[in-house]
Amino acid sequence: MINGTLFRREIKANGILFIIFLGIITMYSVMIVMMFEPEMGDSLRAMAESMPEIFAAFGMADVGTTLLEFISGYLYGMVLTIFPAVFILVLANRLVARYVSDGSMAYLLAAPVKRRSIVISQAVFLIAALLLMALYVVGMICAASAVLFPGELEVAEFIKVNAGVFGLWIFIGGICFLVSCIFNDSRRVAGINAGIVIYSYLIQMVSQVGDRFEGLKYITPFTLFNAKDLASGKTGAWVACAVLYGAGLIFIFSGIRIFNRRNLPL
Numbered sequence: 001m002i003n004g005t006l007f008r009r010e011i012k013a014n015g016i017l018f019i020i021f022l023g024i025i026t027m028y029s030v031m032i033v034m035m036f037e038p039e040m041g042d043s044l045r046a047m048a049e050s051m052p053e054i055f056a057a058f059g060m061a062d063v064g065t066t067l068l069e070f071i072s073g074y075l076y077g078m079v080l081t082i083f084p085a086v087f088i089l090v091l092a093n094r095l096v097a098r099y100v101s102d103g104s105m106a107y108l109l110a111a112p113v114k115r116r117s118i119v120i121s122q123a124v125f126l127i128a129a130l131l132l133m134a135l136y137v138v139g140m141i142c143a144a145s146a147v148l149f150p151g152e153l154e155v156a157e158f159i160k161v162n163a164g165v166f167g168l169w170i171f172i173g174g175i176c177f178l179v180s181c182i183f184n185d186s187r188r189v190a191g192i193n194a195g196i197v198i199y200s201y202l203i204q205m206v207s208q209v210g211d212r213f214e215g216l217k218y219i220t221p222f223t224l225f226n227a228k229d230l231a232s233g234k235t236g237a238w239v240a241c242a243v244l245y246g247a248g249l250i251f252i253f254s255g256i257r258i259f260n261r262r263n264l265p266l
Contacts, residue, residue: 003113003121010125014091018129021087025133026140028079033144036070036152067145067152072161072227075141080165081222084133085172085197091129092176093190095122096255100264101186109264119181119259123252126173134166157231164230164237167244171221172197174251181255184265221247 096119099105108118138159145153176193183189200220207216207223217223224244229237 001117001120002124003117006108006113006118006121007125010095010122014094014129017087017090018133021083022133022136025079025083025137028083029075029137029141030144032071032075032079033067033141033148035074036067036149066154067149068154068157068161068231069228071141071153071158072231076161076165076225076227080137081168081225082201084130084165084169085201087133088126088130088169088173088176089190089193089197091126092173092180092193093186095126096177096180096259097183097186097189100184105264116256116260119256123177123256126177127170127252130166130169130173134162134169138162154231157233160230160233161227164225164227164241164244167241167248168221168225170248171224171244171251172248174248174255178251178255178258181259182262 099108105118109115142153142155142158175196179192179196180189183192200222203216203220204222207214207220221244224240226234226237226240230241
């Protein structure tokens, strides 16, 4: 069902984009790990106390006392949610909508390749890229922690956190892929997906600033990812994680089904 030629083409076409985002994530991740120094932690606590609303909005109100808690609060509160989301926005648009928008889809379909095989190949490529990114993040942060703070990182719990954030990426990827499969104009797809992600994250930020807006957390998928609860093994966090995985896969399968059946402007 997967077209190997198309899959390899996507690797070449999106390799630079992937490397750029890995570079950005690496830079911020290593910086955050380095900031675990006790002196820097005291400074961050002082800043959080002076600007509690701002730190709470980004999910960084609680510095924590362990390296895992520190990373969970400062890295998974923004860097490993927003930057991968931007990567997903761009990639999902490239994989389907841009082919239709610029007329390249007509050439693909003119070849002896079924439409279903094309769209499944693109969906698998999206999931594979996100999985590779998740594996890289785990390895990179574990390596940085081992060098800077040997024995400080609770690796098993850290892997649980990454299993959760990967579920969030799959959810976002599923939505963006579905939108890319529905519309023909790549600019419209980019606008809709950007709006969905930005709106969801802004709602999440507002919901974390005081009790007055706490109810807003029920209308954004970012609430379903809770790094600290995942690390501690709370059942509710894993149920929410399962919802992210399930919904994301449903969106992807729906996108495949819709693209396979709809009329294309070829």
